[in-house]
Amino acid sequence: MPVEPPPSRWAFGDPARYDALDDLVAIGADLEPGTLLEAYRHGLFPMPAGSPGEPMYWFCPVRRGVVPLDGLRVSRSLRRARRDFEVRVDTAFEDVLAGCADPARASGWIDDEIAAAYLRLHRLGWAHSVEAWRDGRLAGGLYGVAIGGLFAGESMFHRERDASKVALVALVDLLNDRYAERRLLDVQWLTPHLASLGAVELPRAAYLRRLEAALRAPGPDLASANPPG
Known part of the structure; x- marks a missing residue:
């Protein structure tokens, strides 16, 4: 059975309130296990911004x-x-x-x-x-x-x-x-x-x-x- 990690200190909000025209819905947070699981449970996934040191990007595509x-x-x-x-x-x-x-x-x-x-x-x-x-x-x-x-x-x-x-x-x-x-x-x-x-x-x-x-x-x-x- 998977081990549930400590909960994330970040909140991703209500997905129903995300921008209806933009796949990118959040910037920042961390990549701790609890944060990743919280994100997936809200329909999000992370991708790097593209430059070292930049905050993480979180996506919930308008069309999935x-x-x-x-x-x-x-x-x-x-x-x-x-x-x-x-x-x-x-x-x-x-x-x-x-x-x-x-x-x-x-x-x-x-x-x-x-x-x-x-x-x-x-x-x-x-x-x-x-x-x-x-x-x-x-x-x-x-x-x-x-x-x-x-x-x-x-x-x-x-x-x-x-x-x-x-x-x-x-x-x-x-x-x-x-x-x-x-x-x-x-x-x-x-x-x-x-x-x-x-x-x-x-x-x-x-x-x-x-x-x-x-x-x-x-x-x-x-x-x-x-x-x-």
């Missing part, structure tokens, strides 16, 4: 990207690719985090402060990695935060073709149990890549309603993805 658990598009080639990888959960969180934070990646945004914050969340049982392995090597994966029936995806990476997609398919499979209707797979913003996999946009108000229900839902058994032994 989500992956419908019954709407993931798995192509024939991706179904074949799944057979080439072994999926594991939380066996290499730091390595997945490092892969996502690789400064050589285009549009990289995960700095040392962000990485350290999510590693703390992982050690408390809230942040998780879904990994695609081949021949004993980490080929790709994703990480995010799980609170009840919410899985807030943060980033994904691949070193081999289709590896991150295989991790996403595995995550959807894990979430897609008898509580699936109450679960929510959040991907922050809709990108062309995510749209090609079936992700859609929700207006902020609709997302927040779904979030409220998801937070009350049971969480998935993520460890069941790991091979026996």
